[in-house]
Amino acid sequence: MGFLLSPYGRVSRRGFWLGYVLTFVVLLVGAYFADEALTRDAPIRLPDLLEPLQWALDIVGGPVTLAVIVLIPWVATMMVLKRLHDRGFSGLILVWKGIVVLGLCWLAFSAHTFIPGPMGMTVEIIAAVVAVLMVLRLVVIVLLLAGQDGENRFGADPLERR
Secondary structure: OHHHHOOOOOOOHHHHHHHHHHHHHHHHHHHHHHHHHHOOOOOOOOOHHHHHHHHHHHHHOOHHHHHHHHHHHHHHHHHHHHHHHHHOOOOHHHHHHHHHHHHHHHHHHHHHHHOOOHHHHHHHHHHHHHHHHHHHHHHHHHHOOOOOOOOEOOEOOOOOOO
8 A cells, every 4th residue: 555655766657557456456346346245235424514525425335435535636636746756857747747738728628717818718719728738748647658767766666587
């Protein structure tokens, strides 16, 4: 579990796919069957204090699946961070990209409110295209490109035979 929860170190593409993607697929399938066993007799109702969260439990199907889904954003961020480390990038690039993409998304949805006419629509389209290209670049770096050979400032090469 430390591998999935820690922001330190590096992970290879294979480690990313097997250690993260496959792990979460197995966890979600297992959570589904666990929730089916738990809710076979009657659906689970949350206590009155947690009643506002009942909708989330109803959507996902049960408490085990909900717990796995709550973990996914943190673990996904840690794994993307480790893939960036494997390529030699600092985690600050992820923060920078997140801020810029959020700003571009805001601009893509709201430029028409403060830029009148066709120019507002043009700004929205350009902002949306740039945001999509930034996300695609990150996806290519994380999912497709090999890491740096040998040790880098973030740790040992995950592909080295020990």
